[in-house]
Amino acid sequence: MLTLYDYLDSGNGYKARLLLNQLGLPYTGVELDIDKGETRTAAFLRKNPNGRVPTLELEDGTFLSESDAILFYLAEGTPFLPEGRLGRAQALQWMFFEQYSHEPYVATPRYIMRHLPADHPRRAELPMRRERGHQALAVMETHLSAQDWFAGGRYSIADIALYAYTHVADEAGIDLAPYPALGRWLARVAARPGHIPITRG
Amino acid sequence: MLTLYDYLDSGNGYKARLLLNQLGLPYTGVELDIDKGETRTAAFLRKNPNGRVPTLELEDGTFLSESDAILFYLAEGTPFLPEGRLGRAQALQWMFFEQYSHEPYVATPRYIMRHLPADHPRRAELPMRRERGHQALAVMETHLSAQDWFAGGRYSIADIALYAYTHVADEAGIDLAPYPALGRWLARVAARPGHIPITRG
8 A cells, every 4th residue: 555654734735635535545654744854754855865754655565755756656557647748848837837936935934833833033025025926826726717728728737736836825814815717717726626635535 | 950059168058068969069159148048038038037047948849948958858769868767767866966956166256256256245155055066066076986877877958967067066166086986087078079178269
């Protein structure tokens, strides 16, 4: 059976949880508390030297990390990976966009607001991060004004990757009201069969 | 013919240039000067709404962005993409690592040092960025102490993605001397057939 090293508040972990549920794949979840340093222990660094969740342990004991690489692995051979060379590349384009231009500016301010004390010096980063978060959301809005999904003409791992932190952007202090096409896309994603919320509880 | 919108000092652009050369694929290069805002014009934003190079224009006029998605697209069906589902996922794992945990901490300080004036306030970011750059290089060193290549047991797009900014880390003020296995890997990459340096000149 697959084992997912995870943290329930993590949107990156949620990506893997959501796809595993939609694929109907059973797995063992192992919860690690980032705030308590449980992803930086010597034992966990042997599983993922970069010390991050999610990390997926395959049946043969191989460890795979990076949320979007885990999505790609799980989706191969299923309808969640677009067909065709261009469709796959376009899904990856949006997934790299997510990790480079979106996650640091939507997920990181959410982390700062939810996990760091109100007087923490990293709060000073919030205005810059939110501004760049809005830039990423505007790029998504442009795409979604013309298309229902991010790649391949249907719901795919690109949508899962971008949904994970976008749908909780309000928890980062980022208002989604200026992005109506994005709002309709969020509703489409949430209506997919097998959809689950970001935390189990 | 393919058209590559590029900037010669960009390691992200170099990834595409290097693989195109190693594949023997002819292309038209269009140089855009980031410092002059040439990637943020209305005309270019119609090609890539995220306003970044490299962007690859395919024969049919489709635009593909994100350097590592371009690598994946070009490598499909060639020996530069690892065979097998796990090999492909492991290549992507390292490519997402590159964009999230390496590029902002090796490429960005290089950009600050080469493109911003000596009294620019962003110089204050250099110590934090270099520290995290060293963390990324240490993760690479751990891997390379046990294996010659990053994925699939041979030279692949994962090596190209990580080589691009690692081999010029000195230009970011990051010393590679503490990473001997990484140094040997850099030499192996530079010895591959069809290798070219980061700038044409």
